[in-house]
Amino acid sequence: MGEWDAWLGREQVQTDTLPPSLAQRWLATFDLEQRDSGAMPQGIHFCLCTPEAPQAALGEDGHPARSADDKSFFPPIPLPRRMWAASKIEFLAPIEIGAAISRTSRIASVAEKDGSTGRLGFVDVEHLTVADGTPAVREVQTLVYRDAMAPDAPLSPPSPGDGGFDPAQWQSHRTVTPDPRLLFRFSALTFNTHRIHYDAPYARDIERYRGLVVHGPLMSSLLLQMAAGELGENALKSFAFRAVSPAIADEVLHIAMRPSDDGFELGTFASDGRQVVKASATV
Template sequence: MDGTSTAAGRTARAGGAITPQQADQIGATLRPGWVAGSLRDGDILPPLWHWAGFPPTASMEDIGPDGHPKLGGFLPDLGLGRRMWAGGSLRFLAPLHLGEAMTRHSEIISLEHKQAGSTPMAVLTLRHRIDTARGPAIEEDQTIVYLPLPDRYSPPKPIPAPEVADFDETVAMDPVRLFRYSAVTFNGHRIHYDRDYATGVEHYPALVVHGPLQATLLIDAATRHAGRPPETFRYRGVHPMFDTHSLRLIGTMSEDQTMTLCTAAPVGHIGTQATAGWI
């Protein structure tokens, strides 16, 4: 493994954009009844769609066995076989527009080594700033968790979904939706589309629904029900969701202009928790 004491403070820079074709691919994957051309150059980009604007460009020889780019460059290799995008928080400073050039400045803020019982783990925090020619647009922290590959599936303790909410919608999940989201974000992690790998190597019971996909569906629902996109958004994965069941989107608006959100399985346990805020 490489030295991790120097990981904090590493920086990276990437340029990107969302084209009208990409917008149609995202919309067709996430939104029912999407009509091609619904967004045109210059239109405001829906929140979190910028995640498709900075695809990893590692060549095939630089891809690891899990489908991710190999570790040891910007992200450190900690000798742990499983890597997960576990959560994050965002502050939206200015709208992004379809077709405009974006620049992402990234820095490793912290790297903490922990123990989950007898299991070693590490929590890495990335800080991103998304700029356009008009100035800063998004400030974002991203949490990545490293764990060893397990020898069996041990689900976390389920957290019950709320029994009362302002809305409780259902979105179908299946291998096609998961593959399409992987494709449009250029996410090669095999747990989302390769069932043999997901069940035989990482020992999940089925294909895993992306955390960012769940977060995007939640912020989309929050925007629809509030009538405008939030200024802040925080999310955290607490239990895997799978392609073998549909996904519930649940939300409740509070008096302080924050909306408590979660995804949930039909049986009632939460997958991703989130909070959207309006000033």
């Protein structure tokens, strides 16, 4: 028996709707065309069934605090730094504006390991999002928990070096500079109160990032929009992403896509060529 076995299989069910107002705010955040009805682009599910913890139940980092009681969906792994490290997503059906949403979440696995930077905790969460009674998105989300940073630890990531990104190696390419306004809007859309995305002193002094950190799902949303531009809306059957390095607000990101042997390879890169997110997709 493992320490966290009591959490395996634990489920949480949330309900929501996708009103026109939320759809329009999501589209406005990404400078996409407004619409009054119809299917929304892939990625809108990131904004549905968002965290519901009351203010008094938030931890220092802004995430819902974890505890050992039966009300805590996540196990109380004693590592303070939390990161959304990866997701594997299946798109089963488009989500329409006005749809009634339910999402069933299940703790699929919990593990602790020793890494090069210290102890690591891994939690896989399975989500099934249903829209108007039809399964729409199946996702396995991997969360990583890490030790606290020493107050004198080097800031991460290093400042951009002398290298560069070569767009000639990719079929599709664009640049974007996520600024604090974009980070704030995405945090609001997803009801994400993690302080690394909006509290610069906390991000720097406590978690030792060089600046505000760009959300992994925000960059994944940009990649999904690139795929939609190349392949058509709601064309993807699957999409997977993995965060490999932090992206910092107000710094240029390269968004890229190219065919691969089994679908498409996508990624985001810093100005010096450092990869930030690795992703893949199938149609």
